[in-house]
Amino acid sequence: MDFKFTEQQEMLRAMVREFVERECPKHLVRKWDEEKKFPLEVFHKLMSLGLSGVAIPTKYGGMGGSIIDYAIVCEELARSGSWGLGSYFNAVVMYGADIILNCGNEEQKQLFLPKFAKGEMRFAYGITEPDSGSDAAAAKTSAVDKGDHFVLNGTKMFITLGDDVDYTVTLARTDKNLPKHKGLSLLLVDTKSKGYSAKPLKKIAGYTDTTCELVFDNVIVPKSMVLGGPEMINHGWELLLRTLEIEHLLVAANALGYAQVAFDDSLQYAKDRYAFGQPIGKFQAISHMLAEMAVDLHLARLSVCHLAWLKANDMPCYKESCITKLVATECWTKIALRGMEILGGYSLTMDFDMQRYLRDSFILLIGGGTKQIQKNMIARAIGL
Numbered sequence: 577m578d579f580k581f582t583e584q585q586e587m588l589r590a591m592v593r594e595f596v597e598r599e600c601p602k603h604l605v606r607k608w609d610e611e612k613k614f615p616l617e618v619f620h621k622l623m624s625l626g627l628s629g630v631a632i633p634t635k636y637g638g639m640g641g642s643i644i645d646y647a648i649v650c651e652e653l654a655r656s657g658s659w660g661l662g663s664y665f666n667a668v669v670m671y672g673a674d675i676i677l678n679c680g681n682e683e684q685k686q687l688f689l690p691k692f693a694k695g696e697m698r699f700a701y702g703i704t705e706p707d708s709g710s711d712a713a714a715a716k717t718s719a720v721d722k723g724d725h726f727v728l729n730g731t732k733m734f735i736t737l738g739d740d741v742d743y744t745v746t747l748a749r750t751d752k753n754l755p756k757h758k759g760l761s762l763l764l765v766d767t768k769s770k771g772y773s774a775k776p777l778k779k780i781a782g783y784t785d786t787t788c789e790l791v792f793d794n795v796i797v798p799k800s801m802v803l804g805g806p807e808m809i810n811h812g813w814e815l816l817l818r819t820l821e822i823e824h825l826l827v828a829a830n831a832l833g834y835a836q837v838a839f840d841d842s843l844q845y846a847k848d849r850y851a852f853g854q855p856i857g858k859f860q861a862i863s864h865m866l867a868e869m870a871v872d873l874h875l876a877r878l879s880v881c882h883l884a885w886l887k888a889n890d891m892p893c894y895k896e897s898c899i900t901k902l903v904a905t906e907c908w909t910k911i912a913l914r915g916m917e918i919l920g921g922y923s924l925t926m927d928f929d930m931q932r933y934l935r936d937s938f939i940l941l942i943g944g945g946t947k948q949i950q951k952n953m954i955a956r957a958i959g960l
């Protein structure tokens with residue numbers, strides 16, 4: 577058993593951490609949240625480091641690393657505490673590069689991967705609909721075959737950055753006569769297409785990205801833009817499952833980074849805040865809370881590292897991916913909740929970040945599959 581990262585991976589981690597410390601100081605991250613706007617120039621600076629290409633093969637313009645490298649970058653970006661920074665990176669890597677790498681045909685890899693490697697392209701993931709979230713295969717958005725293209729009609733809900741990406745990977749029903757999970761395809765919909773519109777929803781968290789309702793009104797999608805190529809028409813569900821483990825891993829790596837910053841802030845506060853003549857961290861009630869938070873963080877980190885290793889080595893990891901998504905996202909919420917207690921009255925002010933960590937943590941508890949759905953999948957995986 578070897579728990580060490582490689583020298584290159586340690587260098588990668590140090591490079592992202594240095595970027596975050598330089599470009600995302602706490603006061604700016606707080607200001608972006610207050611202004612509900614993530615500054616894209618910070619994202620472009622990040623992209624100029626080539627980080628979006630770390631796990632893209634060299635023949636497509638990347639650095640040829642593994643999914644472990646993406647997990648490291650996701651965790652370190654999240655340690656900024658900036659929801660937007662992580663979300664924009666995910667639009668390039670989680671919903672872009674990784675989907676094309678795992679599901680695209682050769683033509684699509686050649687077309688898109690060099691752009692992802694340079695950070696010049698972003699994708700959204702259009703699965704959820706107003707009437708179907710957990711039950712994603714009940715999607716009603718329809719794509720009617722017109723020979724060399726489909727005509728797409730329908731509505732998607734809660735689509736991250738649906739108004740600020742180049743393409744939306746869209747789950748659509750391409751054959752109404754096939755059983756529920758069979759007649760679906762994933763279409764790469766150009767967001768500049770006539771008939772595509774995106775409306776950001778008002779929400780209580782994740783102020784530095786958008787969550788959109790999308791409407792497709794007779795949008796034309798060429799057959800070359802079926803994910804995986806025309807031979808994958810009606811195999812969309814299969815492809816969606818193929819992307820699930822990586823989505824779980826990167827969501828969990830994100831959650832781990834955000835949980836870490838919530839823990840660090842709580843610990844610092846417990847050392848700095850005095851009551852009854854001593855730092856509050858000296859009270860057993862507070863120190864035990866912090867000890868429990870350290871335990872949760874440790875277990876979440878082990879789970880993320882193990883999953884990253886399984887995935888990088890092409891080993892089966894469906895159950896582990898559900899466990900890790902559940903453990904890491906719950907860890908973030910639990911740590912932020914305890915952090916609220918430790919910060920006392922200040923936790924409710926906008927001058928401290930704990931309230932934001934708590935609000936934002938709810939997104940990852942839901943996005944990518946709720947905890948009830950993870951438990952259903954784990955139960956199935958253990959034979960129930």
Ligand SMILES: Cc1cc2nc3c(=O)[nH]c(=O)nc-3n(C[C@H](O)[C@H](O)[C@H](O)COP(=O)(O)OP(=O)(O)OC[C@H]3O[C@@H](n4cnc5c(N)ncnc54)[C@H](O)[C@@H]3O)c2cc1C
Pocket residue numbers: 700701702703704708709710711733734735736737782787939942943944945946947948949952
């Ligand atoms: C900020 C944000 C960003 C998002 N980004 C995206 C995105 O980019 N792309 C995308 O496609 N979607 C996105 N989503 C949608 C997200 O994936 C869904 O909200 C999620 O899958 C749950 O679906 P739902 O909200 O329709 O809840 P429902 O499916 O209606 O579930 C409601 C409740 O019932 C429970 N439930 C449902 N079915 C079962 C069951 N079989 N067993 C036990 N309990 C069950 C759920 O766990 C939940 O507690 C985002 C959501 C949010 C909040």
